[in-house]
Amino acid sequence: MKRKTRIDLVDQREYAFHGCLPEEAIIGSDYLINVRAWADVVKSAASDALGDTVDYVALRRIVSEEMAIRANLLESVLERITSRIIHEHPMVERVRVSLAKLNPPLDGDVKTVRVVWDVRR
Numbered sequence: 001m002k003r004k005t006r007i008d009l010v011d012q013r014e015y016a017f018h019g020c021l022p023e024e025a026i027i028g029s030d031y032l033i034n035v036r037a038w039a040d041v042v043k044s045a046a047s048d049a050l051g052d053t054v055d056y057v058a059l060r061r062i063v064s065e066e067m068a069i070r071a072n073l074l075e076s077v078l079e080r081i082t083s084r085i086i087h088e089h090p091m092v093e094r095v096r097v098s099l100a101k102l103n104p105p106l107d108g109d110v111k112t113v114r115v116v117w118d119v120r121r
Contacts, residue, residue, distance in 0.1 A: 004093075007054050009035040014067040018077060021105060025070065030102040032112070033063050037085065038094040054089050062088070063097075074099050078117035086119060094120045 012035070017028040037054055044053035066080045078097055085095045100114040 004038050005041045007035075007037045007039070007056055007059070009033070009056055009059055009063070012060060012063055014064060016067045017070050018067075018072070018074060018101070019105070020072045024105065029104070031067065032100045032102065033067070033081075034098045035059055035063065035081075035085070036096040037089070037092045039089075039091045040093070041091075054092055058089070059085060074101065074113075074115040075117070078115060082117050082119045086121060092121070094118070 012033045014031045014033060015028055016031055017025050018031075019025070019029070037059065039054050041053045044050075062084045063081055066077055066084065069077075069080070071077050071080075078099055081097050081099075082095050085092055085097075096116065096118040098114055098116040100112040102112050104110055104113040106113070
């Protein structure tokens with residue numbers, strides 16, 4: 001029997017230096033990242049073995065490592081995160097990552113700016 005399971009990492013907080021403005025590279029900002037990964041995990045449910053599932057610790061690590069690499073655009077960061085998840089975790093059939101910059105430097109009262117990337121194998 002094939003089942004689709006969704007593994008969610010919710011509101012991973014990172015401090016990073018993304019943005020097109022020179023001050024963003026110096027001051028930095030807080031970000032919230034959410035990852036949703038879909039996979040068939042029937043084997044791991046039976047085996048109870050970490051090697052048979054999608055390791056959410058590894059997903060969190062990918063996010064942290066890619067957030068540490070500065071980019072002008074959030075889209076660039078999302079491309080790196082989703083590409084690594086798909087490449088390093090072959091059982092992931094689909095991944096959706098949202099990246100939100102908290103308190104973006106905009107003229108006006110905006111709580112967050114969020115970009116969402118959705119990739120299917």
